[in-house]
Amino acid sequence: MLPPFDLSQPQSLADALQALAGKGDTRPLAGATNLVPDLRGKRETCRDFVSLDGVNELRYIKRDGDRVTLGARTTMADILDDSGIRTDAPALYAAAEIFAGRMVRTAATIGGNVCCGSPSADTVPALLTVDAEVTLSSVSGQRTVALDEFYIDYKKSVLRSDELLTSVSWNVPPQNSANLFYKLARRKGDAITVTGVAVMIAAEDGVCTRARIALGSVAPTVFRASAAEDLLAGKALDEAIIEQAARAAADQCAPIDDIRASADYRLQTAFSLTRRLLTQAWKQVS
Amino acid sequence: MSNEKVVTVTVNGSTVKLATPAHRTLLEALRHEGFVEIKCGCEKGDCGACAVLLDGEPVDSCLTLAWHADGREVTTIKGIGQPGNADPLQKAFIETGAAQCGYCTPGMIIAARSLLKDNPDPSLADVKRGLSGNLCRCTGYTRIFEAVQLAARELRGEGEAA
Ligand SMILES: Cc1cc2nc3c(=O)[nH]c(=O)nc-3n(C[C@H](O)[C@H](O)[C@H](O)COP(=O)(O)OP(=O)(O)OC[C@H]3O[C@@H](n4cnc5c(N)ncnc54)[C@H](O)[C@@H]3O)c2cc1C
Ligand code: FES
Ligand code: FES
Numbered sequence: 001m002l003p004p005f006d007l008s009q010p011q012s013l014a015d016a017l018q019a020l021a022g023k024g025d026t027r028p029l030a031g032a033t034n035l036v037p038d039l040r041g042k043r044e045t046c047r048d049f050v051s052l053d054g055v056n057e058l059r060y061i062k063r064d065g066d067r068v069t070l071g072a073r074t075t076m077a078d079i080l081d082d083s084g085i086r087t088d089a090p091a092l093y094a095a096a097e098i099f100a101g102r103m104v105r106t107a108a109t110i111g112g113n114v115c116c117g118s119p120s121a122d123t124v125p126a127l128l129t130v131d132a133e134v135t136l137s138s139v140s141g142q143r144t145v146a147l148d149e150f151y152i153d154y155k156k157s158v159l160r161s162d163e164l165l166t167s168v169s170w171n172v173p174p175q176n177s178a179n180l181f182y183k184l185a186r187r188k189g190d191a192i193t194v195t196g197v198a199v200m201i202a203a204e205d206g207v208c209t210r211a212r213i214a215l216g217s218v219a220p221t222v223f224r225a226s227a228a229e230d231l232l233a234g235k236a237l238d239e240a241i242i243e244q245a246a247r248a249a250a251d252q253c254a255p256i257d258d259i260r261a262s263a264d265y266r267l268q269t270a271f272s273l274t275r276r277l278l279t280q281a282w283k284q285v286s
Numbered sequence: 287m288s289n290e291k292v293v294t295v296t297v298n299g300s301t302v303k304l305a306t307p308a309h310r311t312l313l314e315a316l317r318h319e320g321f322v323e324i325k326c327g328c329e330k331g332d333c334g335a336c337a338v339l340l341d342g343e344p345v346d347s348c349l350t351l352a353w354h355a356d357g358r359e360v361t362t363i364k365g366i367g368q369p370g371n372a373d374p375l376q377k378a379f380i381e382t383g384a385a386q387c388g389y390c391t392p393g394m395i396i397a398a399r400s401l402l403k404d405n406p407d408p409s410l411a412d413v414k415r416g417l418s419g420n421l422c423r424c425t426g427y428t429r430i431f432e433a434v435q436l437a438a439r440e441l442r443g444e445g446e447a448a
Contacts, residue, residue, distance in 0.1 A: 007308035007353060036311070036349045037330040049308075053354045077343065101419015102397050103337050103346040189418025190332070 005047040031107035069169040072111025091126035091181035101190040117155035124222040125198035128214035130170040154220035177202035178281035201281035218253040225249035246275035293356035298365030313347035334420030337393035363392035384433035386424035
């Protein structure tokens with residue numbers, strides 16, 4: 001049994017925002033794949049929710065030139081069913097493919113994955129490598145925030161209690177680029193990430209023109225390994241520089257021991273997976 | 287808190303009215319109504335025993351709020367096929383001996399059906415991935431994977447009987 005709670009079921013975005021306005025202890029509920037287990041496990045104390053299930057205007061995948069926008073209610077299954085995400089954000093597609101099991105993918109939304117704030121949220125490293133932005137809306141207006149500036153600390157973000165995350169958007173990667181994601185977990189399907197790494201490498205004339213590296217499950221939040229990225233930009237990559245970048249990425253991790261893995265294992269795998277993905281990505285673009 | 291509400295769900299073609307509070311899951315509401323072919327395992331999305339089709343898409347009913355099913359169609363294992371007109375997947379599970387205690391079987395077949403809809407010719411790795419949200423404590427999975435591949439061949443018209 002779940003603890004008793006209230007649930008309103010608005011059918012439009014305007015009504016959903018209204019339901020959140022001025023009520024500090026009311027929270028959105030989307031696919032409920034985090035919230036139901038958290039309520040049952042007594043980790044969730046909120047008892048008043050606004051369901052986004054009927055807010056169909058938040059469920060879309062749109063393209064405008066090079067810009068791709070996902071409504072917050074877009075599910076992992078929607079991402080996999082779309083014909084374009086595989087090329088518009090290859091790492092995101094890879095993350096959705098390995099996300100949970102088939103039933104959870106029907107329900108789990110991108111907005112819920114970003115907003116749960118978990119360091120193991122699999123779409124987040126992928127989205128960081130395409131410089132994704134999130135739009136946050138409330139009755140008093142909307143603002144757009146770089147996903148890189150969204151998280152403050154473990155499960156803490158800049159999202160206000162009266163705000164909904166309404167969309168996630170990014171520009172499609174440049175022509176000659178590789179965008180990869182690897183999820184290390186206890187098994188290949190339906191498991192919580194031990195170490196997650198996403199990279200984006202773009203190259204022109206044998207030189208790396210853009211490098212993005214994002215790591216999950218190895219710090220209180222998913223983060224971009226910016227020092228490592230800086231090492232790579234503007235250079236022709238080789239084994240030595242890739243090794244150096246992977247080392248820099250691992251240096252930025254602050255992992256913990258938990259039942260899935262030790263902090264030490266996470267550090268080592270953050271290093272080796274970053275090195276592996278950078279090597280693969282560079283091979284693809286050079 | 288949590289007023290009751292009557293939600294109308296079509297289960298295997300029949301209309302069912304469920305009076306439930308907001309915090310009731312579809313699993314609890316339907317089992318209470320007698321649809322005990324939907325199995326209750328972990329109640330946290332890990333085991334897939336509670337899987338049903340909601341408007342044709344597979345969901346874990348233990349993670350689905352009953353209120354979210356209002357006006358929608360639910361298909362349970364009994365809606366997939368019955369003795370006498372069993373689905374190819376059900377026949378394949380019988381033929382290969384893929385069910386032992388049978389507790390995981392309804393959910394396995396719901397997930398397998400969605401897999402075969404998306405991918406009529408899955409490799410063994412595809413089948414494993416497709417059933418990663420379903421746990422079985424008895425069979426060791428080998429025969430379940432065989433059953434799904436047998437049904438896939440049958441559905442593609444490559445079965446021995448075809
Ligand atoms: C068996 C199982 C396996 C899983 N496997 C994975 C996995 O492989 N990878 C992974 O990353 N996660 C996994 N998860 C976790 C979960 O499914 C995802 O985080 C999912 O994306 C959450 O989305 P939701 O729509 O279900 O969110 P909900 O549970 O509805 O909400 C989650 C949080 O986000 C908030 N929220 C939701 N939508 C919005 C919005 N639009 N604006 C503001 N706040 C919002 C809610 O208030 C809540 O705090 C798994 C969960 C289960 C049960
Ligand atoms: S009972 Fe629903 S997934 Fe286990
Ligand atoms: S047959 Fe017993 S759990 Fe699968």
